[in-house]
Amino acid sequence: MPPEQPADMPVQSLSCAAEHVRQHTSSLAIRRWWVLGGAVLLSLWGVYEMYSVLSFAGLTFIEYIVLALFSLTFSWITVAFTGAIAGFLTVWKRALLGRSRTMPPSVSKTAVLMPTYNESPERVFAAIETMSRGILSTGQGQAFDWFVISDTTDPQIAIAEEIAFAALRERLGDQSISVYYRRRNRNIARKAGNVADFCRRWGGGYEYLLVLDADSLMEASTMLELVRRMQADPDAGLIQTIPRLINGTTIMARLQQFATRVYGPVMGTGLSWWTQNEGNFWGHNAIIRTQAFMQSAGLPDLKGKPPFGGHILSHDFVEAALLRRAGWKVLIADDLEGSYEECPPSIVDLAIRDRRWCQGNLQHSRVLPTKGLHWISRIHLMTGIMSYLSSPLWLLLILSGLALALQAQFIRPEYFSGEFSLFPSWPRMDAAKALNLFIFTMLILFTPKILGLIAFIRHSAACRAVGGISRLLVSFVVEVVLSALVAPVMMLIHSGAVLSIFLGRDAGWNPQRREDGSLPIRELIYRHRWHMIMGVFLTIAAGLNSTALLAWLSPAIAGMLLSVPLSMVTSDQKVGERLKQWGILRTPEEVSQPDVQRAMLPIRAEYDALIASSPSFRDFLKEPRWQALHCNLMDVPTALRKGEVDALEVVAREKLSQAETLTEALHYLTQPELARVVSNRQLFIQLSQLPEELCENVHHAFAQPESANVG
Template sequence: MDKLRKGEISALENDSSQDDSSQDYSPQVDSEHQTESEHQTDFHTLSAQSDIKLGMPVEHSGDMPAQSLSTVNVGVQHVPINPNGCRSHAWRRWLVLGAALLLSIWGINEMRSVLTVESATFVQYLFLLLFGLTFSWITVAFSSSIMGFFLVLRQRRFPPEPLTTKLMSRTAVLMPTYNEAPEQIFASIEVMASAINEIGEGSAFDWFILSDTTDPEIIIAEEAGFHLLRERIGKTMNVYYRRRHQNTARKAGNVADFCRRWGSDYDHLLVLDADSLMEADTILSLARRMEADPDTGLIQTIPQLINGTTLMARLQQFATCVYGPVVGTGLAWWTDKEGNFWGHNAIIRTAAFMSAAGLPDLKGKPPFGGHILSHDFVEAALIRRAGWSVIIASDLGGSYEESPPSMIDLAIRDRRWCQGNLQHSRIITAKGLHWVSRIHLLTGIMSYLSSPLWLLLIMVGLGLSLQAEFIRPEYFANEFSFFPSWPTMDAARALSLFIFTMIILFTPKLLGFISYMLDGKSRKSAGGFIVLTFSFILEVIISALIAPIMMLIHSGAVMSILMGQDSGWDPQRRGDGSLPVKYLIYRHRWHMIFGVFLTFAAYFNSLALLAWLSPAIAGMLLSVPLSMLTGSLWLGDMIKKMRLLQTPDETQRPLIRQAMDEISLIYEETLRRCPSLVELASNPQWHTIHLAFVDHIPPRPRGQVNSVEATAAMKISDALDINQAVSYLTKQEQAEVLSTLNLFKALANLP
């Protein structure tokens, strides 16, 4: 065969499967996994026989203990090297949070006046409580975005001087993946690593693909893609691949497994997602900032969404580009040294992470117990608790990721995030956390609880209207009085409060739009003043229609979690978001039914109430066509041709994205011809490649039988040849065979 660079692999000298060809695999014989030393010996023998390198470097075990939430381990506390290295500016919190508090008090008092609480009913008290919770929630974003607006303008005029020092530290770049498209993963690793190497800093970075993939076809494609990656850049840069046998604790467990086995060899970890892409200058800036500030434990970038093909993806992409800088910069400013972690596109000091951020399992079963799903917020809080600073680098661009292509995909992702954030209710009271870290955790909780609170507010507001319409008022109290007690509501004040609430709600978007409009380069890249204005209006209208649907989706997610339902772990779709109409009707059936209910309830009360609720009702009644259209590639392409919702990277694509587009084609072409499991086991060349990438599995304790492994072993022993054995195996069993050395060798030894 020709080399994989041309679509195939290079010929290897020996067939490593011949070493065990005389051994008769039998499931009755104890099939306990090899010890680590035997496994490494096997690999080194394999490496000597061929030009295939092992998937991972030699292990150097390190400790990453699970942290207690009830006690603080003083032994891991970091003593600041710089006197003010971990000290934040308190006045920033007073300014932002103090302003939000004053606004909240004013708004709640206004609503109290509107409801004339002196003679209020229980329903009015409940309405006031719900209004207070929801109104207070949006005031923080309002005050924070005002500061962010002025900071963004200043950063454009006076950008910070970049660090240019030669890197002395070593950074492991980690890309965890779970059943994702391999061609995108390996293409992104290649373009980032090559860009770093061209600058002359390639020796400071090692690149790791950490797979938790369970689909056997994608597993084989990953191995073929990694072999191609090694052939293309492996001679100048260190690239590695490891797939876990069991994906315990999901992404957090994947990264923790790396840390315990290889993390001690590196000063920093740059954690990515499978859809992440970062400019070389951004990666280098992160590493240099970590070197320059020995008290920093974590630096988080603010990723920009890219590659949006559907209307939904383009809406999110436009929003993060236009509104994101104002919101993110304001957040970074007031949180200061108590920033947050969003799980990817961030650099972490390995010593801080391994010593202080090991995650405990929560007592009980999912959804509130078990592994911590939204691990990032918790890891940031634990790193800060240990005395390290956590910073959001709002001034760094060149950090990219992708977004879900449809409302349904967004709902699936948010269901998992909702469960993880509600788990934080058991962590927010952990001993020793900084109060700003607790606010981050509360923010995560409220980002999902706010939906059922808004829903309850609508329902209670409807109840108030029904009460006023159908319940006979008591004009005279039990006490003697010459004058009746009229049930009044201050309509003028209610209208003023509504307008003010809308101003609070939409100010972050408006300030983002204004700041973007004031930047000539950004304005031109978005199509100019008129096109940008139409894009802004389009985003506001569609987002307003989608908002009530997402409110119901999040409310349903909260309810299912409270009922004890676990989210599972499904891979995220990318690109096309289209789904069959029947499926969309099924997924949105309750949203439409609730919209019909609100319509009739409001209509029989008053036309004014129906008009008041019409924006929310319209979104619910139109949920199916909205979901279909926003997930459509055709409509997304039409919007793109009209230059609406356009972002700068679409008009002048960064060089790294141009390179990504070109290199992805090479991987796509190669992976279209990757082998099947039958070819992998029967072809000596593919066989050797696979054995080099199989991860070590710890010995199985006697008496604890893996039922999938045992069943696969029986099926293999029953088969007369490889084709028959593979036809017997389920997908789960095929993945087990690919993970287990003994099973794969038994399969390969068949005729």
């Protein structure tokens, strides 16, 4: 790492308003009236229509519940509808006017940060080399410093990172590219803590931070344009790009790629259009003004224990809100291309990622009352919360509707109330209005997709790239059908995640798979067992009522019953490759790879070969040159507060003192303890100096479960 240039990054108070708020230009209120006001009017009309349907002959208790749940879920989707209309009109206007981009004559000093946590070193360092060479080719290499800031805890991956970094430095030679690597010895506050630690120690030397993710790629021209926009607007605190998804090999990954590529521009542009200076941050592929970030976005810990207390997991929304609270603009660069990322390859991987996101977003309920936040920032936080709460609400709506149907079928109604009446009170609904409301709801749901499809067709070059209108329409139908089947499964997954969080279960921190999403059939059955059971329950309950009700619920039931084969097929790379050959779910980036992606392919192959031939952890310990490399790359020890003890280090030190050979030490130490040894210079040297033992069939410590004996 370069010499430290420390700067202060104070922790912000959520109970007191920001002390220093900059004067800033207000956003146009008329845009909020159009999008949010329109959504409110649509919601009121939809709720009134549902009330008319249910109150045809008076409301029962269950009907009141159905009405309340419908009101919440229907109102949730109307904002996407009105925002998509605004985005569609903006995209269409932009296509007619065109756009221009000018390069800045000089670029302010920018730190490019790529946080990584037990990710593939081949992919991380190949991406860094590709992007840095791209910047070098523009003549602006001196303005960018590149940092891989690692929180990796797996010892084998950690040494692979160090070997890849040494190779990267050697491959770049004496070119004007400054690349650095730092692996923290204590993973405090996860990714947000990693970036904050960098800011406090090195942030004083950089005007901007370009924050990436371990799967990010960005064109050099896009990075330079982000810097140019920052330089041109001194009020901008953060500019977020809208990344496109690439490299998907499974059906699930390519399904997400197609959806974001076809529908994403309209949705993202609409969001940017009405939020204006109160945009949002998605944690990566964005540029940040370092001074603004450090002065106003230091995250506090939430009171209490996880899952609702502790470190803020979904830090990005909160950081954007704090930046705006201090008067800095948070902008979404919806018109800027050349920003890319990857996506989970399977339903299971989506569930693992969303479990962590769900906990982080539900934590935002503790952030909502923060003093001084802009009301649009509160809407962003509420959107994050509702993106997961909507699933249990939809599930409850389905179950309440089912209960309503079963009540009418099996429970004897009270035909005569306590008041005198000559006519019985029959449980009835207005069938005509119910049909109209259903059509209207489907219109609200599908309009954003249809507008995205029309806008994509309008872009003739992109449309031709995916095979023309006919092939595009086939892909559209496939996407709609598969998404409809996956949706009820994801609804149950999110509902289970919400339930587990309310039961107090922490999500932990698991690395994300990027390519192969396949799992054994037995594990798939285990993971989807409750989804299938729910499908069977709904089938029996609806079938006991009527064939019409069963047909009405069949889209949801089908996804649940088929969850195992659906998960298996959509995560299989061979099936995904077959659809790719047929041109189904094709995107323009698959036909003509972006320059940065194409440039990365041969570089990635070389890193793959390098890591494949890298030494095992045991061999690494005994090779002097690797020992020297590791010791040179060690981060400074993290200072402990008075009275604080690092329990892992204490236990690891004691086990090492008892071990007489390297084999014994590796057998005694659990993976977390070995990770602490690898991060401590004294303990690492002590481990590497232990004598070998000629003993076979002994497992390495990092292959042992974390629950191994600590005595």
